[in-house]
Amino acid sequence: MKLRTLFRHNLVAFVALFVALSGTAYAANTVRSSDIVDGTIQAQDLHAGAVTPAKSTDLWTFHNTAIETTSSCVTQSYTWTACASVALTVPTGHYDLVTVISSVTANPGGTSLSGSLYCPASQGPTCMTDSYPERAAFPANVETSATTTRTAYFGPGNWQFNTALDFQVALPVDAYAHTTTTVFATDITNSAH
Numbered sequence: 805m806k807l808r809t810l811f812r813h814n815l816v817a818f819v820a821l822f823v824a825l826s827g828t829a830y831a832a833n834t835v836r837s838s839d840i841v842d843g844t845i846q847a848q849d850l851h852a853g854a855v856t857p858a859k860s861t862d863l864w865t866f867h868n869t870a871i872e873t874t875s876s877c878v879t880q881s882y883t884w885t886a887c888a889s890v891a892l893t894v895p896t897g898h899y900d901l902v903t904v905i906s907s908v909t910a911n912p913g914g915t916s917l918s919g920s921l922y923c924p925a926s927q928g929p930t931c932m933t934d935s936y937p938e939r940a941a942f943p944a945n946v947e948t949s950a951t952t953t954r955t956a957y958f959g960p961g962n963w964q965f966n967t968a969l970d971f972q973v974a975l976p977v978d979a980y981a982h983t984t985t986t987v988f989a990t991d992i993t994n995s996a997h
């Protein structure tokens with residue numbers, strides 16, 4: 805009789821231990837919104853495609869940068885060229901506030917350039933927000949940089965952002981002089997704008 809009682813008590817203890825450990829394992833692998841401290845989740849913590857504008861009901865942001873050698877973009881004089889393109893898709897029913905930062909580094913070789921034009925652009929080498937392009941001076945035989953920014957609203961569709969360039973001469977090859985286009989987009993669909 806004592807052996808049977810001992811076995812039954814141990815069996816109940818093993819079942820209770822199994823249930824307790826199973827429940828703990830489940831709870832350790834489940835993270836709820838209340839478990840997260842604001843600002844602690846980063847992009848690398850999420851699976852690719854885990855959060856997109858179509859799945860999001862609140863704030864969604866996009867950030868991407870493209871880099872291209874400036875000399876590979878400016879191959880003809882007095883010709884507008886799109887350089888360092890970044891693609892962005894704004895889903896149907898959504899609106900994004902988009903900021904484009906254009907940085908140009910160039911070395912014109914033996915010729916000083918005083919009126920080179922550049923601007924943040926969309927849909928080809930067309931300056932954003934109907935603004936005028938910036939003028940930049942690039943002294944001879946020196947790598948010089950210039951940067952400007954534009955912000956505008958964009959509705960649903962596929963958008964291409966770039967840095968539009970128009971120099972007075974084709975640039976000599978320079979692997980160290982780059983044009984960079986950085987795009988920040990925030991879904992403002994549910995925000996007052």
